[in-house]
Amino acid sequence: MKERLFLFTKQFPYGNMEQYIAHEIPYLAGCFDEIILVPTDLFDFHSQQRRNLPQNVSVLEINKYIELHRTSRLNTLWATIKFVVFELFHSQSFLSTLKRIKKHFGYFLHIYAMSNVFTKLINEKYAHSKNYYYSYWLYHAIVMLAILKEKGIVEKIIARGHALDLYNEDWDTLPKIPPHVFQQLKFYSADKIFVISKHGLNYCKKKYPNLSQKFELAYLGVPDNGLNPAPSPSDTFTIVSVSHLSSNKRMRYMTKILQQLSFPVQWFHFGDGEEKKIILSELPHLNKNIKIHLVGHESNEEIMQFFKSQPINLFINLSYIEGLPVSLMEAASFGIPLIATDVYGSPEIVIPNNTGFLVPRNFTIEELSKIISELHHNYELQIKLRKGAREHYLKYFNAPTNYSQFAENIKKVYN
Numbered sequence: 515m516k517e518r519l520f521l522f523t524k525q526f527p528y529g530n531m532e533q534y535i536a537h538e539i540p541y542l543a544g545c546f547d548e549i550i551l552v553p554t555d556l557f558d559f560h561s562q563q564r565r566n567l568p569q570n571v572s573v574l575e576i577n578k579y580i581e582l583h584r585t586s587r588l589n590t591l592w593a594t595i596k597f598v599v600f601e602l603f604h605s606q607s608f609l610s611t612l613k614r615i616k617k618h619f620g621y622f623l624h625i626y627a628m629s630n631v632f633t634k635l636i637n638e639k640y641a642h643s644k645n646y647y648y649s650y651w652l653y654h655a656i657v658m659l660a661i662l663k664e665k666g667i668v669e670k671i672i673a674r675g676h677a678l679d680l681y682n683e684d685w686d687t688l689p690k691i692p693p694h695v696f697q698q699l700k701f702y703s704a705d706k707i708f709v710i711s712k713h714g715l716n717y718c719k720k721k722y723p724n725l726s727q728k729f730e731l732a733y734l735g736v737p738d739n740g741l742n743p744a745p746s747p748s749d750t751f752t753i754v755s756v757s758h759l760s761s762n763k764r765m766r767y768m769t770k771i772l773q774q775l776s777f778p779v780q781w782f783h784f785g786d787g788e789e790k791k792i793i794l795s796e797l798p799h800l801n802k803n804i805k806i807h808l809v810g811h812e813s814n815e816e817i818m819q820f821f822k823s824q825p826i827n828l829f830i831n832l833s834y835i836e837g838l839p840v841s842l843m844e845a846a847s848f849g850i851p852l853i854a855t856d857v858y859g860s861p862e863i864v865i866p867n868n869t870g871f872l873v874p875r876n877f878t879i880e881e882l883s884k885i886i887s888e889l890h891h892n893y894e895l896q897i898k899l900r901k902g903a904r905e906h907y908l909k910y911f912n913a914p915t916n917y918s919q920f921a922e923n924i925k926k927v928y929n
Contacts, residue, residue, distance in 0.1 A: 516643040519546040519924070520574075522655035524555045527573060528562035533814045534734055534840045535650060536565060541917035543568035545925070546646070550574050554628070554655045579631045625654050629661040636667055646924055648672040652679035652700050652707070660703035670705040672927055674732070677837030677858060680714055701725060706927045708732035708920065711838040711859025732923065734840055735916035738908075739818050742848035744900065745825035747893045750805075751779045753828045753886070754850070756817060756841045759787030764832040767879065769796040772804045774883030777890055780805040782824075784817050821848045827896060828853060828889060834875060836860055846907040851899035853885060863911065868902040 519542060526532040543549055549571040564573075636645070647668050649655040652675050662668040701707070701722055707729050709715040719726045745752065757763040766789045768781055783793075783806075790808060797806060812820075821844070829845035831854040838859030842852055846863060852870030854860045855877065864870045871885050889895060 516547045517646070517925075518548045518550065518640060518643045519646045519648060520550050520552055522552045522554055522647075522649040522651075522659075524651060524653065525553050525562065526650075527551055527565040527567055528553060530563075530811060530813070532650070534736075536814070537734075537736055537840075537913050538917050538920070539571060540568060541914070542921050542924075543570055545918075545921035546570075548572070548643075552576055552632075552655070554653070554658070574635070576628055576631055576635075579635075625657050626661060629658045629665075632658065632662060633665065633667050636662075644928075645669075646672070646928055648924060650674050651676065652697075652704075656700040656704060660699050663703055670928055671703055672924055673700075673704050673707050675707050675709040675714055675718065675729075677714075677835055680709070680837070681717065681835070681858065701728070704728060706730060706923075708923070710734050711862055713859045713862070714837065730923070732920050733910055733916050734838070734843065735911045735913035736840060736843045736847050736907075737913045738847060740822060740848070741904065742821055742850050742900075743823070743825045744849075744897070745827050749825055749827075751775075751777060751828075751886075751890050752824065752826050753779065753781045753830055754784075754821075754824075754826050754845070755781070755830050755832075756784040756844075757831070757833070758785050759783075759789040759793070761789065762834050763787070763789075764834060765789065766792045767832060767882075768830075769793060769800065769806070770879045771882045771886070772806070773801060774879060775887060775890075776803065777887075778803050779886075779890075780807065782807045782809055782820070784809050784812050784820075786811050818844070821845070821850070826850050828870075828886065831855065831860070832877075833857065833860075838862060843907060843911040846903040846911065849900040849904035851889065851896060851903060853882075863906065865902065865906065868899070869906050870899055870903065 521542070523532055523535060526535045539549070547570065551567075551571065551573045553573070554576065647659055647670065649659065649671070650673075652673055656671065656673055659668055659671045663671060702725070705728065707718065709718055709729055709731060710733060712731060715729055715731045718729045755765060755768070757765060759765055765783060768783075772779060772781060793806070793808065800806070826848075829842070829850045829852050831839055831842055831852070833839070833855055834857070836855070836857055836859065839854070842854060842860065842863050845852055846869060852864045854864045854870070854872060855875050856872040857875050861872055864872050866872055873881055873885070
């Protein structure tokens with residue numbers, strides 16, 4: 515019987531986000547007869563560039579079918595009552611949960627309409643095969659799959675847990691994040707949740723001790739693109755970062771950090787965002803020993819080519835919230851020393867005195883500049899950290915190893 519995997523994303527393969535899924539797809543494609551990507555965000559598909567995919571991978575643009583499908587108001591009302599009661603019954607905070615559901619009630623109606631469309635498509639086109647259902651995020655696809663599971667359409671549900679889809683205590687600290695409603699329904703309905711960090715795994719087991727058997731560690735991974743050319747002591751000290759320029763990423767602090775340094779230094783940043791204007795406003799006031807290159811958005815291939823050709827002394831991540839950043843994995847794969855905030859899964863790749871430096875979440879400018887200065891003046895330490903970063907990547911974050919095993923683990927859940 516044909517084995518078909520439905521993989522639910524936010525927007526992938528469209529646009530430039532969720533690059534890490536691109537690393538995983540080839541290994542899944544080699545393990546299943548067919549993969550159908552299902553982007554669940556509301557966006558204009560035709561305005562976004564579509565990435566190249568393996569031959570046995572196609573895309574189901576489910577949202578474009580919703581307006582063509584009429585949903586019974588009575589069925590919608592009954593489902594709403596049923597799932598709201600379930601959520602409230604299992605919630606530790608009745609009032610806050612009720613407020614969140616009320617605020618995002620339209621979100622549930624959209625998901626329910628999406629579930630009806632998917633039911634129709636399964637029955638008409640995909641019923642005569644062994645279907646696997648995997649959501650890359652603990653977002654709205656899980657709620658839709660929970661509805662389908664309750665109807666008997668879906669047998670089992672698999673998901674990954676990352677950061678903002680997992681750590682609910684930080685939901686309200688950042689703008690522009692997806693609505694996190696029906697969280698209890700998600701965790702209770704999923705048959706297996708593969709968490710991308712040990713920190714996340716421990717968090718889930720502590721928060722849901724009665725569901726601990728559902729949680730399993732599954733690190734992400736990145737391809738091996740070789741080594742970064744080692745800088746010489748006489749080269750300009752080079753720092754690189756890759757991220758959206760948002761309030762969470764906090765790259766706005768880089769100009770102040772660099773101002774504390776007395777030696778020649780250059781910083782390359784890949785990525786755009788709303789805080790770019792803050793950095794641009796400070797460029798005219800920088801000391802002459804500092805050069806800043808705001809490269810903007812580049813494809814992952816172009817960034818990897820930069821890592822292959824440009825000697826880099828340090829890769830930096832200053833995020834307030836992170837799961838376990840793929841950008842740190844990529845830098846480590848090239849043997850580039852790392853510096854990151856001591857949050858969630860980051861300490862699992864940034865190992866002091868081995869792969870790089872950890873700084874407190876609420877670091878000071880002086881702390882960061884001191885670490886960078888010490889690294890600049892200690893070439894032997896740079897060599898040691900380069901070796902450690904590369905070895906740690908090969909042991910824990912190598913794409914072929916991690917994703918081949920993960921594809922097999924999906925099948926084990928269903929067997």
